[in-house]
Amino acid sequence: MGLGCLAALWAVGWFLQAYGGQAVxxxxxxxxxxxxxxxxxxxxxxxxxxxxxxxLAGLTALVLAAFALAGPVARRYGRRRGPxxxxxxxxxxxxxxxxxxxxLGHLDVVVLGLIVADVVALRRAAWARRRAAWWPGPAASRPxxxxxxxxxxxxSTGTWGGAGIGLATALxxxxxxxxxxLLVIRRWRPAMIAIGTATTLTLGGLLxxxxxxxxxxxxAGAIGDPANQSLAGLLARLYDSASTPVLVWxxxxxxxxxxxxxxxxxxxxxxxxxxxxxxxxxTGAAIAPVTTSHELVWVLPAVLxxxxxxxxxxxxxxxxxxxxxxxxxxxxALVAYLLVLLPAGWTAGWNAYALAxxxxxxxxPWRPAVVPARLPVRRPAGPARVPAIPGPRxx
Numbered sequence: 504m505g506l507g508c509l510a511a512l513w514a515v516g517w518f519l520q521a522y523g524g525q526a527v528x529x530x531x532x533x534x535x536x537x538x539x540x541x542x543x544x545x546x547x548x549x550x551x552x553x554x555x556x557x558x559l560a561g562l563t564a565l566v567l568a569a570f571a572l573a574g575p576v577a578r579r580y581g582r583r584r585g586p587x588x589x590x591x592x593x594x595x596x597x598x599x600x601x602x603x604x605x606x607l608g609h610l611d612v613v614v615l616g617l618i619v620a621d622v623v624a625l626r627r628a629a630w631a632r633r634r635a636a637w638w639p640g641p642a643a644s645r646p647x648x649x650x651x652x653x654x655x656x657x658x659s660t661g662t663w664g665g666a667g668i669g670l671a672t673a674l675x676x677x678x679x680x681x682x683x684x685l686l687v688i689r690r691w692r693p694a695m696i697a698i699g700t701a702t703t704l705t706l707g708g709l710l711x712x713x714x715x716x717x718x719x720x721x722x723a724g725a726i727g728d729p730a731n732q733s734l735a736g737l738l739a740r741l742y743d744s745a746s747t748p749v750l751v752w753x754x755x756x757x758x759x760x761x762x763x764x765x766x767x768x769x770x771x772x773x774x775x776x777x778x779x780x781x782x783x784x785x786t787g788a789a790i791a792p793v794t795t796s797h798e799l800v801w802v803l804p805a806v807l808x809x810x811x812x813x814x815x816x817x818x819x820x821x822x823x824x825x826x827x828x829x830x831x832x833x834x835x836a837l838v839a840y841l842l843v844l845l846p847a848g849w850t851a852g853w854n855a856y857a858l859a860x861x862x863x864x865x866x867x868p869w870r871p872a873v874v875p876a877r878l879p880v881r882r883p884a885g886p887a888r889v890p891a892i893p894g895p896r897x898x
Contacts, residue, residue, distance in 0.1 A: 554608050561605040564616025566592045571619050572777060572804055576811050595803050598843040603797035614675050615784075615800045617667035621681075621693065622780050624664030665693030669700025673708065677798070680760075680787040681780070687764050688771050688779075726792065730847065732856035733794035734759060740854065756790040763789070763864050770869035778869035781805050785864040789857075796847040799856055802839055805863045809836035812868045832868065839863065 548556070569592035570584065577587030595601050604611040665685065671678040682701070685694035726746045727739035734755055739747040763786025770779040784801030788794045813829035813836065842850060842859050850856060 557608045557610070557613075558605050561601075561610075561612040562596075564613045565595060565601060565605075568612075568616045568619040569595065571623050572807055576807065580814065591807065594840075598803060598840070599796050599845065599847050600799045600802065600843055603795070603847070604800065607797065609797045610674050611797050611800050614671040614678060617671040617674075618678060618681060618780060618784070620667040621664050621697075622776055624661035624667070625690070625693065625776055627661035628664055629661075663696075664690075665696030666700050668693070669697040669702075670704060672697065672701040673704035677787050677791055680790075681783055684764060684767055684779070684783045688768055729851040730795050731793050732796065732799065732851060732854065732860070733791050734789050734857065734861070735792050736794070737854050737857040759789050759861070759864070760786060762786075766864070766867075773869055773871040775869035775871065777804065778808050778867065781808060782864055782867060785860050785867070789860050789864060794857075794860075796851070796856065799843065799860065802843050802859065802863065805867055806836045806840045806843075808867060808870070809833070809839065812870060815870060835866075 566588070570588040573588045573591035574584035577584050596605075601612055603609065668678055668681045668685070672682065679701075682694055682697045685697060726735050727744055728736065729740070731739075735747045735752050738752055738755065739745065742748065763782055767779040767782040767786070770776075770782060781801055781804040785805065788799055788801060791798070809832045813832035816829040816832065839859060842855050847856070
């Protein structure tokens with residue numbers, strides 16, 4: 504526990520020293536219009552105070568997401584969850600997407616935390632269904648018996664699933680692809696909650712700021728700007744143009760969307776909901792018209808998945824694993840982390856982020872039955888088959 508705390512404190516201290524002066528430069532105009540309306544109470548505070556509150560919210564969301572994502576991985580290998588989550592949060596704090604998001608007052612890390620909260624909800628809902636199938640408990644319609652019984656039941660059953668995605672969609676707009684994913688995997692209840700939450704918050708934001716949807720979002724530069732690491736920016740630079748041919752971009756974006764959703768559905772069917780959500784996040788970053796470095800936070804869960812896949816392959820080969828077992832996944836995780844560790848100005852010129860996101864969404868592995876979010880299908884065991892020709896003794 505001490506090593507994780509020291510690593511986290513060192514990373515926070517380094518971050519505050521390196522980016523503390525930039526955090527106070529965030530302006531409400533850099534946020535989406537509806538997000539600006541939802542964050543109206545912050546406008547009554549001094550600019551520096553509001554920016555530091557946004558940074559604190561981002562740090563809190565990052566730590567909680569690290570506990571939800573890295574904690575189960577550490578527990579599966581017999582390690583303590585707290586130190587592993589703190590080390591993961593400290594390493595994520597050094598990455599360029601987190602530095603750019605928290606240091607400049609963007610909401611992408613908060614959006615990541617909200618979506619990870621829905622992953623936790625789906626996980627707990629699956630556990631509740633599995634427990635009810637094997638060990639039926641009291642009826643769900645039973646009236647609450649304690650002051651916090653309703654909250655405890657909500658936490659244990661994950662009934663809030665979809666609310667995080669809906670709030671993230673209202674804040675950023677891009678997470679709408681997660682609602683599409685919920686519809687693809689036929690999780691109707693979380694999808695309806697997400698749609699209802701996003702619609703309600705958007706309408707509430709429009710009541711506060713009626714012209715919010717009509718205000719253009721101020722993007723940094725044109726589509727072909729090197730800071731834009733989406734598919735549209737990559738195509739614009741390949742065509743040596745300030746913009747992208749619309750039909751070309753729509754064709755490739757539709758193809759990437761289909762590939763990402765198909766792979767995410769396959770990961771969900773195999774029980775790895777974290778990999779499924781990561782694939783959807785990478786897909787959304789790839790097909791968006793403009794994706795800057797602070798919107799690439801989904802590369803960090805992909806690094807964690809690659810490391811876990813490398814460890815799983817090596818453990819599966821025991822007691823005599825090969826010398827380089829799992830080295831491919833480990834090398835991919837190292838390269839991806841080094842890319843996001845470098846400043847964006849060093850890698851944006853040769854489309855490193857855009858190519859890395861496209862490669863990850865097409866090649867990211869998933870771990871069967873690691874975080875199930877659906878009720879397993881029980882099949883009756885068939886009778887044992889007796890071979891017509893008996894094998895050697897002891898076979």
